[in-house]
Amino acid sequence: MRIFDPHVHMTSRTTDDYEAMAAAGVVAIVEPAFWLGQPRTTVGSFIDYFNSLLGWERFRAAQFGIQHFCTIGLNPKEANNPKLADEVLQMLPRFLNKDGVVAIGEIGYDDQTDAEQSVFTRQVKLAAEYNLPILIHTPHRDKKQGTIRSIETIRAAGFPEERVLIDHNNEETLPIVLESRCWAGHTIYPNTKMDEHRMATLVKKYGPDRIIVNSAADWGISDPLKVPKTIAVMRAQGIDEATISRIVWDNPIAFFGQSGRLELAEPTARQAIDRSQKFETNSVLRGEQVR
Ligand SMILES: [Zn+2]
Numbered sequence: 001m002r003i004f005d006p007h008v009h010m011t012s013r014t015t016d017d018y019e020a021m022a023a024a025g026v027v028a029i030v031e032p033a034f035w036l037g038q039p040r041t042t043v044g045s046f047i048d049y050f051n052s053l054l055g056w057e058r059f060r061a062a063q064f065g066i067q068h069f070c071t072i073g074l075n076p077k078e079a080n081n082p083k084l085a086d087e088v089l090q091m092l093p094r095f096l097n098k099d100g101v102v103a104i105g106e107i108g109y110d111d112q113t114d115a116e117q118s119v120f121t122r123q124v125k126l127a128a129e130y131n132l133p134i135l136i137h138t139p140h141r142d143k144k145q146g147t148i149r150s151i152e153t154i155r156a157a158g159f160p161e162e163r164v165l166i167d168h169n170n171e172e173t174l175p176i177v178l179e180s181r182c183w184a185g186h187t188i189y190p191n192t193k194m195d196e197h198r199m200a201t202l203v204k205k206y207g208p209d210r211i212i213v214n215s216a217a218d219w220g221i222s223d224p225l226k227v228p229k230t231i232a233v234m235r236a237q238g239i240d241e242a243t244i245s246r247i248v249w250d251n252p253i254a255f256f257g258q259s260g261r262l263e264l265a266e267p268t269a270r271q272a273i274d275r276s277q278k279f280e281t282n283s284v285l286r287g288e289q290v291r
Contacts, residue, residue, distance in 0.1 A: 001245055005227045006030045006252035007135075007167060007185060007214035010068070011049075011057055015284060017217070017224045018064035024228035028264060030256060031057060032071040032106045032135055035078050037219055043087040046074075050095050058100055059279035067265060069256065071105035071135050072096060079119035080111070089122055096130040102259040103127075105135025106167065109146045112139065117153070124157040133163040133258045135185075138173065147173040151180050163258050165212065170194055174202060178210065183255050187216040188226035196226070196233035203239055208246040212255065 003025045010018070010031050021029075031053055040046060053070040061068035072095045074088045095101060104127040109116050127134045134154070139146040147166060154164050166177045167185035177184040186194050186202070194202075199213060215226035223229070227248055234244050256262045275285050285291075 001025055001231065001241070001248070002027050003227055003231070003248050004028045004030075004252040005215055005224070006165075006212055006256065007032055007187065007216045008224055009034060009216070009218035010061060010224075011052065012219035013217060013224055015060075015064070018061065018066060021224050021228075022064045022066055024225055026066060026227065028067040028069070028252075029061065030069045030071060030102060030135075030252070032103075032137075033073055033075065034106055034137075034218070035075045039078055039081065040084070043084065043091055046088050047091065054095070054098055054100055056279055056282070059277075060284055063273060063275050063277070063284045065273055069100050069102045069262060071103040072101050073104045073107045073123055073135075074119055075106055076108050076110040076116045076120070076137060076139075079116045080113055082115050082118075085115065085119050089119065089126075092123075092126060093130070096126065096132060099261060101132070102256040102261050103133040103135045103165070104130075105165075106137035107134065108136040108150055109139045110137075112142065112146060112149065120150075120153055121157065124154065124159050127163075128157070128159055131260070133165065133255060134159070136164060136166045136182075138166060138168045140168075143168070143170065144172050144176070147176050151176070151182065154182070165255055167214070168216070171198070171202065174206065178206060183210045183212055183251070185212045185214055187214055188223075188230050189216070190221055190223050190226075196230045197237075199230050200234045200237045200239060203234060203243065203247065204237070208243045208251065210251065211247050212251050213247055 058068040079085050107123045136150050161181035165183040168187045169184050217224035
């Protein structure tokens with residue numbers, strides 16, 4: 001089964017992770033722009049980060065046979081520095097027409113402050129202007145209220161709900177999202193939040209419509225193999241292959257395909273990958289390595 005992980009922060013992962021993901025069947029990913037674990041202090045740090053998502057990281061993924069797409073946006077945590085946030089938002093449009101950018105995101109709420117609200121609303125307007133879908137991060141604290149507010153913000157802007165993916169859902173927020181026309185993402189983390197078994201239970205209850213599963217793996221305790229692991233549990237619980245394939249392949253493609261920029265190639269045969277290829281002057285090979 002071909003697998004699409006539609007939310008994974010590969011910049012903070014290793015080549016071992018890429019190897020393991022490719023071996024498990026992951027052939028395409030979306031890497032959303034987010035924060036780096038500590039706040040950036042200048043707009044140039046954002047520019048370099050966005051360029052690395054579109055350049056080096058896309059190249060690095062390809063060296064393991066994985067197609068890499070990204071979303072570009074100002075995350076809610078860093079929206080709370082109003083001066084810097086304004087500079088980032090003014091610079092953002094230069095990235096929104098680039099190949100490989102399949103949505104604006106992750107945007108949304110962290111602490112649900114006024115500054116976050118203002119940055120959220122401005123980025124919804126940018127998404128409308130650049131005809132891009134939106135990826136919304138729901139907060140860890142007060143998730144239900146954050147989910148409801150996110151849908152209200154989308155509606156108040158008159159933005160089409162079917163072009164919105166609301167992420168990090170749980171049993172409490174999923175019915176709220178499904179009542180709207182937004183798509184519902186689920187992050188499968190180790191030890192916390194939604195796990196593989198809870199996810200399989202939700203699929204049995206609600207079916208596969210607008211349901212998406214991701215690993216959201218980053219620099220924290222997380223697992224870039226959580227989508228294949230969830231597939232294994234769904235299978236063990238008797239969920240049929242067509243339903244599983246819709247969730248881990250068709251749905252993310254249908255959602256991000258709305259950008260008009262999700263051009264999926266036939267998966268690269270491993271033998272055909274030439275790791276001596278260079279991005280600018282750098283390759284993934286080290287020392288005497290030839291493959
Ligand atoms: Zn994320």
